[in-house]
Amino acid sequence: xxxxxxxxxxxxxxxxxxxxxxxxxxxxxxxxxDVCGEDPPRFVGILSRGVPLSHRLGRIVSSGERExxxxxxxxxxxxxxxxxxxxxxxxxxxxxxxxxDIAGKTIILVDDVLFTGRTIRAALNALMDxxxxxxxxxxxxxxxxxxxxxxxxxxVGKRIEVGEQDHVxxxxxxxxxxDGVVIFQRRKGGEE
Amino acid sequence: xxRLRSRHLLxxxxxxxxxxxxxxDTARGMKEVFASREENTRAVKKxxxxxxxxxxxxxxxxxxxxxQSFELAAKRLSADVVTLxxxxxxxxxxxxxxxxxRTLEAMASDIIVxxxxxxxxxxxxxxxxxxxxxxxxxxxHAHPTQALLDFFTMREHLGELKGRKVVIVGDILHSRVxxxxxxxxxxxxxxxxxxxxxxxxxxxxxxxxVEIEYDFDRALAGADVVMMLxxxxxxxxxxxxxxxxxxxRFYGLNRQRLALAKPDCLVMHPGPINRxxxxxxxxxxGPQSVICEQVTNGVAVRxxxxxLLASRL
Numbered sequence: 001x002x003x004x005x006x007x008x009x010x011x012x013x014x015x016x017x018x019x020x021x022x023x024x025x026x027x028x029x030x031x032x033x034d035v036c037g038e039d040p041p042r043f044v045g046i047l048s049r050g051v052p053l054s055h056r057l058g059r060i061v062s063s064g065e066r067e068x069x070x071x072x073x074x075x076x077x078x079x080x081x082x083x084x085x086x087x088x089x090x091x092x093x094x095x096x097x098x099x100x101d102i103a104g105k106t107i108i109l110v111d112d113v114l115f116t117g118r119t120i121r122a123a124l125n126a127l128m129d130x131x132x133x134x135x136x137x138x139x140x141x142x143x144x145x146x147x148x149x150x151x152x153x154x155x156v157g158k159r160i161e162v163g164e165q166d167h168v169x170x171x172x173x174x175x176x177x178x179d180g181v182v183i184f185q186r187r188k189g190g191e192e
Numbered sequence: 193x194x195r196l197r198s199r200h201l202l203x204x205x206x207x208x209x210x211x212x213x214x215x216x217d218t219a220r221g222m223k224e225v226f227a228s229r230e231e232n233t234r235a236v237k238k239x240x241x242x243x244x245x246x247x248x249x250x251x252x253x254x255x256x257x258x259x260q261s262f263e264l265a266a267k268r269l270s271a272d273v274v275t276l277x278x279x280x281x282x283x284x285x286x287x288x289x290x291x292x293x294r295t296l297e298a299m300a301s302d303i304i305v306x307x308x309x310x311x312x313x314x315x316x317x318x319x320x321x322x323x324x325x326x327x328x329x330x331x332x333h334a335h336p337t338q339a340l341l342d343f344f345t346m347r348e349h350l351g352e353l354k355g356r357k358v359v360i361v362g363d364i365l366h367s368r369v370x371x372x373x374x375x376x377x378x379x380x381x382x383x384x385x386x387x388x389x390x391x392x393x394x395x396x397x398x399x400x401x402v403e404i405e406y407d408f409d410r411a412l413a414g415a416d417v418v419m420m421l422x423x424x425x426x427x428x429x430x431x432x433x434x435x436x437x438x439x440x441r442f443y444g445l446n447r448q449r450l451a452l453a454k455p456d457c458l459v460m461h462p463g464p465i466n467r468x469x470x471x472x473x474x475x476x477x478g479p480q481s482v483i484c485e486q487v488t489n490g491v492a493v494r495x496x497x498x499x500l501l502a503s504r505l
């Protein structure tokens with residue numbers, strides 16, 4: 001693992017290389033196939049980086065006879081739980097888009113990093129407003145611990161241990177030009 | 193994301209170009225919540241974001257569509273909604289309105305949506321209350337949410353609006369819709385042409401930087417949008433033009449006339465329409481008409497405004 005100074009002055013540490021990400025996604029894809037079996041799953045990614053990840057997992061699961069061509073995108077901006085806290089900017093509203101009926105389907109919900117669990121709580125509520133799926137399974141590339149709600153992932157690419165103040169950034173070639181996961185370590189009470 | 197600088201929405205003039213685009217982009221996300229379309233399969237047309245907030249809709253002037261549009265927008269965001277229709281009385285003084293609003297505030301309102309026949313009432317209220325004030329139309333002055341829904345509708349069809357030509361036709365003199373549209377369209381780089389009889393389209397409007405044209409046919413050349421305004425038959429007859437028939441002949445939109453504009457020119461109208469006066473039925477119901485879409489988009493735009501203002505509370 002490389003260690004160097006981050007752009008913002010904190011210590012940056014790589015925790016997943018591009019090659020490792022490809023391997024990890026392959027493993028997650030076959031795990032999803034094992035669980036879903038004959039019942040083809042539908043993929044819904046959480047904006048923004050859950051979306052390209054859901055496409056990649058879908059392509060891995062597609063290989064073979066069944067082709068997954070439709071993907072859902074979930075914007076949780078209107079379902080967050082911190083609106084009553086006051087202060088801070090509210091998120092940009094980009095809108096969800098789920099082009100298929102989720103009722104009775106197995107849904108693989110995809111996000112890049114699982115942390116407090118609050119995003120997933122919001123995503124589940126948003127998803128339920130589209131219909132009643134048969135089952136929802138959660139796939140995340142990185143589980144960094146630090147849960148504040150009783151939520152766990154069904155498929156995890158990699159579990160890492162980081163400080164509460166640290167920032168985990170997943171970079172994807174679709175949006176960032178390259179694959180990889182880095183953490184920015186902040187010292188206690190200090191800046192990133 | 194851009195935060196709106198003001199916690200009130202009183203006029204289009206006070207919004208920057210970027211704030212207008214922020215509202216329109218947010219409205220696009222909001223439309224997904226309730227618009228039934230093929231690519232969206234949503235069952236529940238409501239989101240929880242304004243749970244626990246109270247929106248008061250205070251109308252001192254009769255209206256059905258704007259009032260219902262705001263009500264629906266607030267409800268789709270899960271706000272509690274109180275609607276008050278207060279019959280306008282000519283003896284009403286500023287102080288009584290302020291007292292009314294203070295009473296509402298005492299009931300813990302967060303956003304107050306106001307319509308009043310007198311220009312300036314929303315601004316007056318904004319100076320005396322803690323709640324956010326949204327202007328839902330004041331006198332002949334401003335109707336910012338109507339203008340924003342018009343821009344949203346144009347943008348959905350035309351994409352980038354810069355350099356487009358919009359022709360606004362009818363009673364410009366008394367129209368708050370026209371005023372708000374003129375100011376906003378200019379911020380978006382749109383060329384605006386005003387059309388109507390000289391009694392309703394005074395020369396002075398050219399000071400706003402718009403074209404004035406008394407010949408409707410000539411004005412339509414190269415038009416991307418033609419926006420027809422409602423003629424208030426009861427108020428107008430005799431005073432501003434000789435007869436309904438004459439008005440229709442010179443300034444009514446019919447099929448032959450529409451053919452003079454660009455082939456896919458959008459036909460817009462803030463409603464309610466007078467069929468056979470300012471617009472013929474075959475045009476109002478024709479393939480180029482987006483009048484019903486304007487109504488749908490009004491809910492999305494008002495949701496965006498309530499969301500963006502609530503984020504500042």
